[in-house]
Amino acid sequence: MNPVAAQPSISDPEAIAANLEDRTAEQAIEWMFETFGESHYIACSFQKTSSVTAHLASKVNPQARFFYLDTDVLFPETYETRDRLAASMGVEFDRFHNLTLEEQAAKHGDELWNRDPDACCGLRKVEPMRRALSSVDCWLAGVRRADSASRAKTPKFGWDKRFELWKLNPLADWSERDVWNYIHEHDLPYNPLHDHGYPSIGCTHCTKPVGEGGSPRDGRWAGLEKSECGIN
Numbered sequence: 001m002n003p004v005a006a007q008p009s010i011s012d013p014e015a016i017a018a019n020l021e022d023r024t025a026e027q028a029i030e031w032m033f034e035t036f037g038e039s040h041y042i043a044c045s046f047q048k049t050s051s052v053t054a055h056l057a058s059k060v061n062p063q064a065r066f067f068y069l070d071t072d073v074l075f076p077e078t079y080e081t082r083d084r085l086a087a088s089m090g091v092e093f094d095r096f097h098n099l100t101l102e103e104q105a106a107k108h109g110d111e112l113w114n115r116d117p118d119a120c121c122g123l124r125k126v127e128p129m130r131r132a133l134s135s136v137d138c139w140l141a142g143v144r145r146a147d148s149a150s151r152a153k154t155p156k157f158g159w160d161k162r163f164e165l166w167k168l169n170p171l172a173d174w175s176e177r178d179v180w181n182y183i184h185e186h187d188l189p190y191n192p193l194h195d196h197g198y199p200s201i202g203c204t205h206c207t208k209p210v211g212e213g214g215s216p217r218d219g220r221w222a223g224l225e226k227s228e229c230g231i232n
């Protein structure tokens with residue numbers, strides 16, 4: 001799909017993307033609201049970067065729209081973080097969900113995450129993500145270049161070919177220290193699993209703590225080639 005045809009209000013996306021590279025996260029988020037109005041959706045996984053993006057976006061625009069993907073196998077600490085962020089920032093997180101675990105087992109067999117994690121992520125993450133993004137023109141993610149080698153070239157703004165809409169990554173150039181400095185300076189709630197060896201947090205079945213010197217995403221699908229769930 002031609003991105004210019006898909007979103008006429010973006011007349012020179014390459015120039016805009018270049019310009020956004022020099023803006024702060026807050027300025028980039030302000031630009032998103034000015035450009036797309038209500039037609040935006042901010043994805044939250046309730047990891048550390050969600051604390052930052054939820055705070056920045058709700059400060060800039062009290063009507064900011066947030067959503068999350070509920071796989072039914074998130075950590076209890078993740079659900080608690082969702083509730084603490086909602087209470088502290090006065091925002092709502094819209095829940096997107098696909099089939100129940102029982103329905104998945106009946107259709108695809110037990111423990112699909114062990115036998116075919118790509119298929120499991122497709123059902124429990126990609127499908128509800130597609131529904132969440134189907135009615136907006138731009139989504140916002142907390143992806144950072146420092147997360148992993150595969151994310152090292154993440155632009156702050158660009159066309160998301162997979163979901164066919166614009167995507168803003170306002171924290172793309174933030175370091176780990178930048179994230180924690182922001183959280184502590186603003187006394188934000190954050191997922192307590194980060195204090196217990198989990199630099200990256202996904203589903204309970206597919207996330208392990210990372211030892212000293214490991215890469216931040218080593219605990220995701222540990223031991224498998226898989227490093228992404230198919231939404232970023």
Ligand code: SF4
Pocket residue numbers: 071073112113116117118120121122124125202203204205206229
């Ligand atoms: S991270 Fe694991 S449990 Fe979660 S959707 Fe993907 S394969 Fe399934």
